[in-house]
Amino acid sequence: LGAGPLAGKRVIVTSGPTQEPIDPVRYISNHSSGAQGTAIARALAGLGAEVVFVTGPAQVAPPPGVEVVRITTAQQMLDAVQAALPADAAIFAAAVADWRVAEVAGSKMKKTEGALPTLSFAENPDILATISQMKKGRPALVVGFAAETDDVLANATAKRARKGCDWIVANDVSPGTGTFGGSENTVHIVREDGVEDWPRMGKQEVADRLARRIAEALHG
Numbered sequence: 001l002g003a004g005p006l007a008g009k010r011v012i013v014t015s016g017p018t019q020e021p022i023d024p025v026r027y028i029s030n031h032s033s034g035a036q037g038t039a040i041a042r043a044l045a046g047l048g049a050e051v052v053f054v055t056g057p058a059q060v061a062p063p064p065g066v067e068v069v070r071i072t073t074a075q076q077m078l079d080a081v082q083a084a085l086p087a088d089a090a091i092f093a094a095a096v097a098d099w100r101v102a103e104v105a106g107s108k109m110k111k112t113e114g115a116l117p118t119l120s121f122a123e124n125p126d127i128l129a130t131i132s133q134m135k136k137g138r139p140a141l142v143v144g145f146a147a148e149t150d151d152v153l154a155n156a157t158a159k160r161a162r163k164g165c166d167w168i169v170a171n172d173v174s175p176g177t178g179t180f181g182g183s184e185n186t187v188h189i190v191r192e193d194g195v196e197d198w199p200r201m202g203k204q205e206v207a208d209r210l211a212r213r214i215a216e217a218l219h220g
């Protein structure tokens with residue numbers, strides 16, 4: 001058995017973007033690099049947790065010492081998270097596509113002279129809300145993220161209530177903050193009993209500090 005404050009605890013971490021297919025060669029996705037989720041998985045494993053790392057196609061490699069589950073779509077991510085239960089905690093750092101293409105073409109869509117294709121969308125499952133609202137077998141601690149450009153704390157507080165998670169890690173991603181694609185982050189931990197404002201720090205430092213908080217919460 002491993003050592004550390006999270007030894008014997010099982011934690012699921014989602015990370016990276018999802019990809020939603022249009023046809024066999026095209027997809028819709030987003031710019032998530034997977035950096036913050038990967039840093040969190042590394043930090044949790046470093047404290048001795050058994051980590052299931054459910055990741056979309058990310059720019060950064062998964063950390064060592066975790067069980068990696070690679071998925072592409074939001075539905076596959078939900079399936080993988082549910083298959084990884086039961087867990088003591090679940091940290092949802094992935095940038096999940098809100099919509100998928102309603103009818104994925106079975107063969108490559110052809111470019112047709114004088115005609116543009118139209119895409120219809122269907123709503124993807126909200127993984128954070130689904131797991132947060134489980135009636136039986138819910139992880140003791142469920143953490144979501146909120147990237148906001150305005151009214152960061154008000155929006156994150158509303159999101160915490162709407163999703164039903166325990167904590168929201170909120171960050172300001174307004175242009176000019178340098179958070180998107182940068183190596184630093186300024187976050188606020190929104191809990192039921194109030195908000196903790198953390199100073200600006202590196203993303204790995206955010207992850208290390210969050211992992212320590214998670215260890216405290218699981219023992220408290």
Ligand code: C5P
Pocket residue numbers: 014074092093094095096097098124125126127128129143144145146147
């Ligand atoms: O609603 P919004 O996308 O802003 O919420 C962000 C949080 O919800 C993140 O923790 C993200 O991983 C999670 N999420 C999810 N499934 C979705 C959409 C968001 O788990 N379909």
